[in-house]
Amino acid sequence: MTVSIDMPATADLVAEQKARRSIVEDRIFFGLSLGSAVFVVVMLLGVMVSLIIGAWPALSKFGVAFVWTERWSPVREIFGALTPIYGTIVTSLIAMVIGIPVSFGIAIFLTEICPPILRRPIGIAIELLAGIPSIIYGLWGFFFLAPFLQTTVQPFLINTLGNIPVIGLLFGGPAYGIGLFTAGIVLAIMVLPFITSITRDVFQTAPPLLRESAYGIGMTTWEVVRHIVIPYSRVGLIGGIMLGLGRALGETMAVTFVIGNSHNISASLLAPATTISASIANEFTEATGDIYTSSLIALGLILFVITFAVLAFAKWLLMRTNIK
């Protein structure tokens, strides 16, 4: 009997100790997680501040005109960011134009059409594509893709599309093999796994009930995708595209191999050009003089701002879609 009386008292004590301990644990946990969150913000601001400090000599010398100056002359110490910005945006756009439809196609095939037995192997193959280091893409692009494009695809484009007025300007010769076009294709392949895996995941969130009903009333696969799956997963799709775009904008090694590193803007998509990250990777170690180094850091700052703007735009789009 005495045991049964003592029991609750002991239990209370244990519970109290437990509660006290969990309060302490909770505080520590709170502190640690707050610390982590603050650390990220401090890091972000720190990177931004150090970029601004590093870029200051160039920005104060060239002013805002740095952004739209085309010249990049290490000899005369005149630097402008327009060419790398142009190259960065155009290669990323080419990557998106090719990458988005293909990714959507793969995702639709995997979720709607693919026989279950093939679903896993194809899915794994795409995920493996994401695991290939970017320098391997660069080597492949340089040693295989560029000579192939130079001798087959590009002469064809120049001889066909190149003759059409206006559009022809985009496909003017000569065929270099290396350039914006090749860089765009390599980037498209690199962003495929990112967009595809997210697209596939969000396509799967469309409720099976809706989907089955749609098929039940006689809709075709295309109609189900077009009218049920895509509207249902719009938010996720934009997220996936933006993730791919973010990757394309900042990609360095693969692009450096195949972009041609030329500080000239040309109307043709087949011409060599440069991107922000490729310029920094190429020139930073051997940039002589403070203004040169500082201009390269200013390029980094601009890339930071562009990426930030893309993400902010994506968030804004997502917020709008959510409200709808």
Add this chain to the structure above:
Amino acid sequence: MKHLNLAIAAGFTFAALSVSAASAADISGAGSTFIYPVFAKWADTYKTNTGVGLNYQSIGSGGGIKQVEAKTVTFGATDKPLSDADLDKNGLVQFPMVMGGIVPIYNVEGIKPGELVLDGPTLSGIFLGTITKWDDPAIKALNPSVKLPSAAIVVVHRSDGSGTTFNFTDYLGKNSKDWADKVGSDTAVEWPVGIGAKGSEGVANTVKQTAGSIGYDEYAYAAQNSLSYADMKNSAGKVVAPSLDTFTSAAANADWANAKNFHVIITNQPGDNTWPIAASTWVLIHKAPDDAAATGEALKFFDWAYKNGKDQAKALDYVAIPDAVVALIEKSWSEIQASGKPVFATQ
């Protein structure tokens, strides 16, 4: 306590040992890719003879200048000599190490290796973008017997700062007023046309990969990688092939004795048998080194290379510095001092 003291003492001894071992074992340097093949060869033999190794990073002249200024390496190597003002500002001395040649390399279907002949104005036109086809009249006039294809010329240049670029653009500037006015000469310039590739290897690989391309590289590099290179018509109007012979003829014109800080550029030199795009590599080293022992080791290595490395340099088609110039250089080393005494004692 006793144990702790012992441990600390042991630690210090160990640290001291490892420091002295490191400074005795390795001479550290960085810079020019032009000189790298011959430095690698010398260092190998020097290590077997003396046990002292050389850790040389072949990162390009621009990088070498930066690193020696920052004192992260004992010496820097550059293919573009520094101005007197830059040397004074950083307390550096410079002296030439070897001379050699730069060659135009190409990859054009239908033109066999060694078949193409170019001259200064034509090469400038190609790199300016005014000559855009392989069957341009200017190239035809120089190569009457070669069947030139009507293909577009793809120019390939260095995308990183490079002494090879400096000497090559210096040569183009001496042959074309347009080039001198619009582009100029430096380790990195504003290229009017073409594809940029990183490093000598990058240029070589891009030329190999791209049909209809022309680039430039160190001769030793082009020869070792069996790239097709062009012959050049020199300032005497004679067509010459790149070889140790024609480089030596270019180097013979260099008047080292009367140049302050050994500032001599050897492109476009006179002489019937002179290769027109020749270049030198200079070593940069601090006048008042923080680590006198390391600088002393480096100077000993250079002294050894001047005296015993000639055959190895020749085997790689570099021109060694003549003995008379070596005497001048070693005399100039008396400027390199630590606590009032020259670091290198002339034998």
